[in-house]
Amino acid sequence: MKYLVMVQGTQADYESMRGKASAQAPVWSEQELQAMYAYMGAISDDLSESGELVDAQGLVEPAQTRLVSRGPDGKAVITDGPYSETKELMAGYWVVDCASLERVTEIAERVTRCPGPEGLTEYPVVIRRIQDGAGDI
Structure with missing residues (x-):
């Protein structure tokens, strides 16, 4: 079965990777970025x-x-970011084809151990199975 494994983050997280700290996100060193x-x-x-x-x-x-x-x-409304009301968004993902939910859970658990700076917000890794067909809801 195919699964989407999603890593989450915020605008503050991206900014902290560029050297701008906030109450929600500590600054990443170059070593920490490379390790991640x-x-x-x-x-x-x-x-x-x-x-x-x-x-x-x-x-x-x-x-x-x-x-x-x-x-x-009925007309399109187009809004460019950033969105202050938005909290976590998908920061990255893997699409995997695994034998079982247990196997993809092992992968997600490994993702949660990613290194980062002290005080880093830890977001859950989200697993969603990808539909196989129209009747698979």
Whole structure:
């Protein structure tokens, strides 16, 4: 079965990686950033070697988000980020093809151990099964 494994973050998290600390996010050192990228890369490499990796990507900061919705008149309403009312958003993901929910849970548990600076907010890793067909809701 295919699963989406989502890592979450906020605009403050992205800014802290660029050296701007906040009450929610401590500044990352260059060593901490490199350790995080190496750790996440190793997960992707291991999943690729096992044949379970379908796709994996990091996403740009929420400030570069665009929302498209339909207004009351039926016309598109387009809003560019950042969105102060938004809390956590997907920061990156893996799409994996695993034999079981237990296996993808092992992967998510590994993701939670990613290194970072002291005081880093720890977000849950979200697992969602990808639908196989229209009747699979």
